[in-house]
Amino acid sequence: QSVLTQPPSVSGAPGQRVTISCTGSSSNIGAGYDVHWYQQLPGTAPKLLIYGNSNRPSGVPDRFSGSKSGTSASLAITGLQAEDEADYYCQSYDSSLRWVFGGGTKLTVL
Amino acid sequence: EVQLVESGGGLVQPGGSLRLSCAASGFTFSSYSMNWVRQAPGKGLEWVSYISSSSSTIYYADSVKGRFTISRDNAKNSLYLQMNSLRDEDTAVYYCARDGGLRSWFDPWGQGTLVTVSS
Numbered sequence: 001q002s003v004l005t006q007p008p009s010v011s012g013a014p015g016q017r018v019t020i021s022c023t024g025s026s027s028n029i030g031a032g033y034d035v036h037w038y039q040q041l042p043g044t045a046p047k048l049l050i051y052g053n054s055n056r057p058s059g060v061p062d063r064f065s066g067s068k069s070g071t072s073a074s075l076a077i078t079g080l081q082a083e084d085e086a087d088y089y090c091q092s093y094d095s096s097l098r099w100v101f102g103g104g105t106k107l108t109v110l
Numbered sequence: 111e112v113q114l115v116e117s118g119g120g121l122v123q124p125g126g127s128l129r130l131s132c133a134a135s136g137f138t139f140s141s142y143s144m145n146w147v148r149q150a151p152g153k154g155l156e157w158v159s160y161i162s163s164s165s166s167t168i169y170y171a172d173s174v175k176g177r178f179t180i181s182r183d184n185a186k187n188s189l190y191l192q193m194n195s196l197r198d199e200d201t202a203v204y205y206c207a208r209d210g211g212l213r214s215w216f217d218p219w220g221q222g223t224l225v226t227v228s229s
Contacts, residue, residue, distance in 0.1 A: 002154060033213060034214065034215075036210075036214070036215040036216075038155075038216075044221075045205055045219040045220065045221050045222055046155065046205070046216075046219050047218075047219070048210075048215055048216065048217035048218070051210060051214070051215045051217070052214075052215075057217065089154065089155055091155075091215065091216070093213040093214075097171075097172075098157065098160070098169055098171075098213075099145070099157035099160070099213075099216075100157065101154060101155040101156065101157065102154070103154045104154040104155070
């Protein structure tokens with residue numbers, strides 16, 4: 001069981017908006033540590049998608065956005081495209097366990 | 111271009127040992143902390159180990175503490191993971207990843223190397 005909780009799967013039609021939640025606790029997200037998001041396309045290594053809760057690395061489309069509040073964070077994807085079909089992971093730091101990940105969410109584009 | 115390339119994976123029997131390497135290029139390796147992260151087949155990501163730029167600070171996940179040793183050679187722009195007393199549950203793709211800063215993110219990641227522990 002992962003320290004950060006994500007829904008196992010989400011889905012949406014092309015052009016729609018989807019959100020992926022990431023719930024932590026007072027020892028990680030609630031303690032003020034930042035949340036980061038990764039996209040893992042099938043058969044490839046994870047790629048940084050959002051860092052520092054809401055910042056996009058160069059090259060990441062502005063269709064991807066992140067937010068954080070209390071002990072939770074969210075990743076939103078607008079204008080869903082077929083190429084967005086992938087696994088998404090949230091990550092933070094925990095005062096006891098150090099670097100921790102969510103269990104991952106599989107995004108299906110219908 | 112910033113690049114990380116892992117090597118050294120393979121099939122090993124339970125109780126055996128393996129040494130992974132990660133070759134870095136395209137950035138000043140000696141200025142960055144580094145990590146190993148693994149992913150069991152069909153499972154999620156698990157942080158394994160951290161080493162600071164000067165090797166002065168090292169951390170391990172409880173699942174590998176006492177069995178794995180992380181090290182680096184800044185002169186060779188290389189990161190290593192010595193894995194001893196391997197168990198079935200250590201079977202995974204092992205990624206090296208550059209640290210983004212204090213208690214922060216991982217970017218970029220290497221392509222990964224598969225370690226299979228099986229008799």
